[in-house]
Amino acid sequence: MKTLKKCTGLLIVIIAAGVMAISQVNAQNLDVPYVPTPHDVVAAMLDVTDTGPGDYVIDLGSGDGRIVIAAAERGAYGHGMDLNPVRVREAEENARSAGVDDRVIFLEGDLFDADISKANVITMYLLTSVNLRLKPVLLETLRPGTRVVSHSFSMGDWEADEHLVVDSRHIYYWIIPADVKGRWEWRTGGESFTMDANQEYQKITLNLNSGNNSLRVGEPLLKGDRISFSALNTRNGKRYLFSGTVEGNTITGTAQVRSGNSRHVENWSATVRRR
Ligand SMILES: C[S@@+](CC[C@H](N)C(=O)[O-])C[C@H]1O[C@@H](n2cnc3c(N)ncnc32)[C@H](O)[C@@H]1O
Numbered sequence: 001m002k003t004l005k006k007c008t009g010l011l012i013v014i015i016a017a018g019v020m021a022i023s024q025v026n027a028q029n030l031d032v033p034y035v036p037t038p039h040d041v042v043a044a045m046l047d048v049t050d051t052g053p054g055d056y057v058i059d060l061g062s063g064d065g066r067i068v069i070a071a072a073e074r075g076a077y078g079h080g081m082d083l084n085p086v087r088v089r090e091a092e093e094n095a096r097s098a099g100v101d102d103r104v105i106f107l108e109g110d111l112f113d114a115d116i117s118k119a120n121v122i123t124m125y126l127l128t129s130v131n132l133r134l135k136p137v138l139l140e141t142l143r144p145g146t147r148v149v150s151h152s153f154s155m156g157d158w159e160a161d162e163h164l165v166v167d168s169r170h171i172y173y174w175i176i177p178a179d180v181k182g183r184w185e186w187r188t189g190g191e192s193f194t195m196d197a198n199q200e201y202q203k204i205t206l207n208l209n210s211g212n213n214s215l216r217v218g219e220p221l222l223k224g225d226r227i228s229f230s231a232l233n234t235r236n237g238k239r240y241l242f243s244g245t246v247e248g249n250t251i252t253g254t255a256q257v258r259s260g261n262s263r264h265v266e267n268w269s270a271t272v273r274r275r
Contacts, residue, residue: 065091
């Protein structure tokens with residue numbers, strides 16, 4: 001009996017040492033040390049992304065889980081991912097205490113291996129160097145319109161859609177833009193349009209022609225999968241307001257047309273030839 005007790009005790013010590021060793025190995029692999037985001041900054045991050053019911057939030061490097069937990073308290077679902085198993089256990093405990101453990105989960109793993117494609121809100125408190133490694137993954141994996149918010153660290157040449165400072169902390173907010181590069185063609189109200197779109201992240205420049213006439217484009221805007229712009233035919237004074245939704249190689253939307261005293265609304269549907 002004594003021998004059995006000794007063996008069990010030894011086994012527990014060996015298992016505990018193994019778990020600690022794994023934790024240490026993982027802790028050494030961390031790309032970012034653990035520093036929690038202050039709660040008022042968490043609130044501002046969720047405000048700027050307008051997080052609430054219907055959203056799925058992923059916090060990359062979730063620490064004690066506070067961002068995902070606060071999102072769940074606003075009605076969202078979500079999960080956090082952290083390489084450090086100690087943080088994952090802590091986050092699970094905090095979710096239980098907050099009464100939201102049925103809405104959130106915490107996974108142990110490397111954020112670079114995470115499948116983030118189903119999120120519509122991504123939160124991060126990492127480092128600029130880590131953000132820069134993540135940038136192509138975010139742009140390629142996330143659906144247009146997905147909101148991304150980062151505490152303290154920017155994304156290099158990808159300018160934020162919004163930048164705020166809360167309690168001396170910087171918060172950067174981006175909306176994943178649709179890919180609109182290429183030559184778009186459509187017919188509206190008996191006119192043929194050709195539009196060459198260039199793009200740098202969410203910033204677009206558009207060259208628009210109606211038949212042989214070059215139109216003057218104003219207010220070009222790409223916000224997630226929504227695109228809008230005005231156009232003026234300087235030869236005849238005809239004005240257009242185009243707005244639409246980009247879905248793959250198609251834009252469908254509504255065009256307001258004003259010519260002299262005539263005003264009307266038409267549908268437009270454009271397709272792209274990618275260069
Ligand atoms: C600065 S803390 C932010 C914690 C939390 N998101 C917050 O804002 O309060 C960064 C977290 O990322 C985790 N981390 C670092 N490198 C990671 C990696 N490669 N994969 C997953 N998590 C990582 C750390 O363990 C730490 O908990």
